[in-house]
Amino acid sequence: EAQVTQNPRYLITVTGKKLTVTCSQNMNHEYMSWYRQDPGLGLRQIYYSMNVEVTDKGDVPEGYKVSRKEKRNFPLILESPSPNQTSLYFCASSLTSGGRAQVAQYFGPGTRLTVL
Amino acid sequence: AQSVTQLDSQVPVFEEAPVELRCNYSSSVSVYLFWYVQYPNQGLQLLLKYLSGSTLVKGINGFEAEFNKSQTSFHLRKPSVHISDTAEYFCAVKPFSGGYNKLIFGAGTRLAVHP
Numbered sequence: 001e002a003q004v005t006q007n008p009r010y011l012i013t014v015t016g017k018k019l020t021v022t023c024s025q026n027m028n029h030e031y032m033s034w035y036r037q038d039p040g041l042g043l044r045q046i047y048y049s050m051n052v053e054v055t056d057k058g059d060v061p062e063g064y065k066v067s068r069k070e071k072r073n074f075p076l077i078l079e080s081p082s083p084n085q086t087s088l089y090f091c092a093s094s095l096t097s098g099g100r101a102q103v104a105q106y107f108g109p110g111t112r113l114t115v116l
Numbered sequence: 117a118q119s120v121t122q123l124d125s126q127v128p129v130f131e132e133a134p135v136e137l138r139c140n141y142s143s144s145v146s147v148y149l150f151w152y153v154q155y156p157n158q159g160l161q162l163l164l165k166y167l168s169g170s171t172l173v174k175g176i177n178g179f180e181a182e183f184n185k186s187q188t189s190f191h192l193r194k195p196s197v198h199i200s201d202t203a204e205y206f207c208a209v210k211p212f213s214g215g216y217n218k219l220i221f222g223a224g225t226r227l228a229v230h231p
Contacts, residue, residue, distance in 0.1 A: 004159075033218075040125070042206060042221035043160075058218070090159060092219075104150070105219060107160040 002027045004108035006091050012114045013081055021076045021111050023091030030096050032074040033105070036060065037088040046089075049074055081115040088112050118143040120207050122222035130230050131199055137192040137225045139207035147209040149190040150219065151181055154204045163205070166190065177201070202229045 004025045013019055025032065033048035035058075045058030049068040063085055065077040074093075078085060091108040123138040141147065151163040164175025171183040181192045190207060207222040 035221075040223050042120075042223045043208075043219070044221070045218055048218065092160075104162050104165060106162075107152075109159040 002106070004091055004093055004106050006089075006108040006111050008111060009109060010112050012116065014116050015082055016080050019078050019081060019113075021078075021089060021091075021113070023074045023076065023108060024072050025074075025091075025093040025106070026072065027093065027095070027106070028071065029093035029106075030071070031105075032068070032091065032093045033058065034064070034066065034074070034076050035090045035092065037090060037110075043090065046076070078113075081113075083115045086113060086115045118145075118147060118209055118211055118220045120209055120220055120222035122205075122207055122225045124225050125223065126226045126228065128228045128230060129197055132196045134195050135193065135197050135201075135227065137205050137207075137227065139190045139192065139222060141188050141190065141207070141209050143188075143209060143211060146212045148212070149181075149183060150208040150210070151175065151179070151190075151192050152206045152208060153177075154206065154224075156203070160206065163192070197227075197229050199229050199231060201227060203227060 007022045030051050034046040035043040037043045044060045046064050047066040049055045055066050089111045092105040094105045119142045121140045129135045149166040152160040153163050154160050163179050164173050166173045166183045174180045179194050183190050204224045204226050206224050208219045210219050
């Protein structure tokens with residue numbers, strides 16, 4: 001089954017304790033990205049990756065890191081989480097970064113993060 | 117720059133009634149348009165998309181949307197809703213140019229279908 005998976009689905013942590021949220025897709029997609037969802041703000045892009053070893057900042061990258069060492073995986077790293085990073089996080093992927101036929105993005109189930 | 121405005125944060129409706137969820141966008145370049153649905157405790161699922169051609173687009177679960185270029189709108193409609201349509205709906209755009217697949221989302225509309 002074609003899917004985007006995220007782990008963990010729920011996480012409660014404390015300020016300053018490094019954490020990683022994993023994202024994996026089995027569709028051989030080139031493009032992957034991370035969004036955060038906050039009430040009244042919709043989804044905002046944190047980072048994206050156009051292919052292996054190619055990453056760049058989205059609209060709200062502060063406090064986050066990413067890496068893309070393999071095509072299927074795109075982990076999100078919070079080196080020193082703070083309470084303002086409490087949010088619902090989504091990973092997404094699409095076949096390519098552009099082109100009319102490939103623009104639809106597929107989303108993971110989400111990771112609800114609480115930073116105390 | 118692009119922006120998306122969903123005009124209603126919440127829409128209550130009775131089962132079997134019609135519904136329209138409104139979406140307006142602002143962009144200096146041409147865009148692709150999308151509607152996503154998020155059921156409780158789930159990720160986002162693509163409902164429908166407008167890439168080109170006919171301005172009336174049909175999606176899954178009986179939803180359709182109409183692209184109106186002059187009014188820069190992409191309203192979502194369903195003639196008869198079910199309880200199972202209760203969810204949050206997001207309108208999104210992607211500019212033709214820009215080189216990467218960035219989606220700009222609206223704030224979402226929560227549809228609540230009552231019996």
